[in-house]
Amino acid sequence: MRERLVCATEAQTLALGVALGSDAFAGMVVCLNGPLGAGKTVLTRGLARGLGLSGTISSPTYQLVAIYEGGRLPLWHADLYRLPEGADLQDLALDHAMEGVLVVEWAERSPEELPSEHLWVDLEILSHGRALTFQARGRHYHATVERLGDLRR
Amino acid sequence: MRVLGIETSCDETAAAIVGPDGIESDVVHTQEVHARFGGVVPELASRAHVEKLGVVVRAALEQAGGAPPDAVAATAGPGLIGAVLVGLSWGKALAAGWAVPFVGVHHLEGHLLSALLEPSAPDFPFLGLVVSGGHTTLYLARGLGDYQVLAQTVDDAAGEAFDKSARLLGLGYPGGPRIDALAAHGDPRAVSFPRPAPGGLDWSFSGLKTAVRTHVLSSSRASDEDVCASFQAAVVDCLLDRVQRAAEQTGVRRVALCGGVAANRELRERAAALPKLQVYLPARSRCTDNAAMIAGAGRLRLLRGERHDLDGVARPSWGLA
Numbered sequence: 222m223r224e225r226l227v228c229a230t231e232a233q234t235l236a237l238g239v240a241l242g243s244d245a246f247a248g249m250v251v252c253l254n255g256p257l258g259a260g261k262t263v264l265t266r267g268l269a270r271g272l273g274l275s276g277t278i279s280s281p282t283y284q285l286v287a288i289y290e291g292g293r294l295p296l297w298h299a300d301l302y303r304l305p306e307g308a309d310l311q312d313l314a315l316d317h318a319m320e321g322v323l324v325v326e327w328a329e330r331s332p333e334e335l336p337s338e339h340l341w342v343d344l345e346i347l348s349h350g351r352a353l354t355f356q357a358r359g360r361h362y363h364a365t366v367e368r369l370g371d372l373r374r
Numbered sequence: 375m376r377v378l379g380i381e382t383s384c385d386e387t388a389a390a391i392v393g394p395d396g397i398e399s400d401v402v403h404t405q406e407v408h409a410r411f412g413g414v415v416p417e418l419a420s421r422a423h424v425e426k427l428g429v430v431v432r433a434a435l436e437q438a439g440g441a442p443p444d445a446v447a448a449t450a451g452p453g454l455i456g457a458v459l460v461g462l463s464w465g466k467a468l469a470a471g472w473a474v475p476f477v478g479v480h481h482l483e484g485h486l487l488s489a490l491l492e493p494s495a496p497d498f499p500f501l502g503l504v505v506s507g508g509h510t511t512l513y514l515a516r517g518l519g520d521y522q523v524l525a526q527t528v529d530d531a532a533g534e535a536f537d538k539s540a541r542l543l544g545l546g547y548p549g550g551p552r553i554d555a556l557a558a559h560g561d562p563r564a565v566s567f568p569r570p571a572p573g574g575l576d577w578s579f580s581g582l583k584t585a586v587r588t589h590v591l592s593s594s595r596a597s598d599e600d601v602c603a604s605f606q607a608a609v610v611d612c613l614l615d616r617v618q619r620a621a622e623q624t625g626v627r628r629v630a631l632c633g634g635v636a637a638n639r640e641l642r643e644r645a646a647a648l649p650k651l652q653v654y655l656p657a658r659s660r661c662t663d664n665a666a667m668i669a670g671a672g673r674l675r676l677l678r679g680e681r682h683d684l685d686g687v688a689r690p691s692w693g694l695a
Binding site: 257258262263266277282283285287288312313314 | 420452454455457506507508509526527530531533541584587690
């Protein structure tokens with residue numbers, strides 16, 4: 222199950238994130254992949270809004286993990302950008318995120334360290350806008366991807 | 375009161391002694407293990423802190439004359455939980471062994487109050503700009519523990535923009551010092567980079583990184599020196615614009631800069647030249663993570679009578695204000 226959506230503006234990427242956050246469930250894992258500036262943090266900010274979080278969602282590159290509480294579900298926002306490929310993620314304590322929503326930027330750096338069932342998102346930079354491809358890995362994510370596809374129709 | 379400070383919340387393993395006459399010792403071990411990988415390795419970071427902290431603490435004690443301190447302060451957060459726990463547990467164990475008081479210190483309070491360790495220190499209230507790889511926040515510091523956030527980044531930290539732009543330019547890691555060095559030989563007007571204002575006094579640096587990417591891929595790419603000079607000028611313009619506006623809004627004219635980006639040559643020069651403001655700059659070596667700032671902030675809290683139980687926990691996401 223896969224859907225590719227084109228966002229002409231940052232506001233559209235944000236809105237897609239809001240839809241994703243409104244649809245989020247406890248234990249949801251979202252893996253974001255794409256070059257610098259593709260909109261990974263923007264999509265996460267939208268997801269946070271969809272969870273009902275109103276504060277600032279900044280890049281977690283240096284902290285590695287940021288935890289936001291106060292929304293419908295807690296949001297764990299991780300970033301593997303500074304880690305070497307295949308790094309052991311044990312010290313990030315991401316297993317504690319399972320009662321909330323876990324978003325992992327640069328997930329491609331350590332995919333085997335992450336839960337095998339997840340929503341995999343590839344973000345591409347186009348000459349005008351961004352293309353986001355959502356892939357359901359695990360049956361829990363089929364409905365999510367289907368509903369994202371409905372947004373285009 | 376002489377206080378031993380311990381800092382292990384990120385890549386540096388550090389210990390220092392601060393007493394009534396200031397800094398008696400200040401030992402920092404930077405983890406080379408990370409340079410090899412081009413980034414931080416959480417599990418290796420915790421292990422390296424465990425391996426180095428004993429040596430670092432002993433060096434800090436010896437350089438300060440060898441006598442045990444009157445109290446211990448350690449960073450209790452925010453940061454990687456495994457890394458924070460190493461220093462916090464060491465600090466508590468030492469305090470228990472010496473039977474002296476202990477306090478856990480907020481890492482950012484350490485940075486914010488680092489200006490107070492300098493020979494010429496600001497009085498409260500002052501504006502404190504904490505600008506590093508992980509943070510870009512302007513605080514109004516009214517007194518010890520009384521802080522208000524006046525501005526913060528809505529996306530990337532300024533230091534992160536430096537590192538990621540350096541990566542886009544192929545300059546390697548860490549990017550800040552390399553951009554700073556090249557910028558000295560470039561024209562800051564060569565490339566017109568954006569100076570976003572996302573609202574209020576807040577900053578946004580994410581779009582600047584994307585603008586660097588767009589420029590690098592364009593057919594009219596300027597020299598690295600010119601790109602670095604133009605990029606750095608845009609970051610410094612944004613930082614100092616908010617500082618000046620905050621000073622006007624609050625009427626507070628004393629400004630302290632701290633955090634890794636406060637070591638940037640252009641930021642220091644232009645901040646020092648701001649009209650009508652008294653600008654306090656920590657020594658460049660004390661802009662990055664160190665334990666003197668933890669000992670200093672902990673000492674102020676201890677002098678006020680604060681004591682923390684030895685069963686206090688690490689706080690990986692701890693807000694300061």
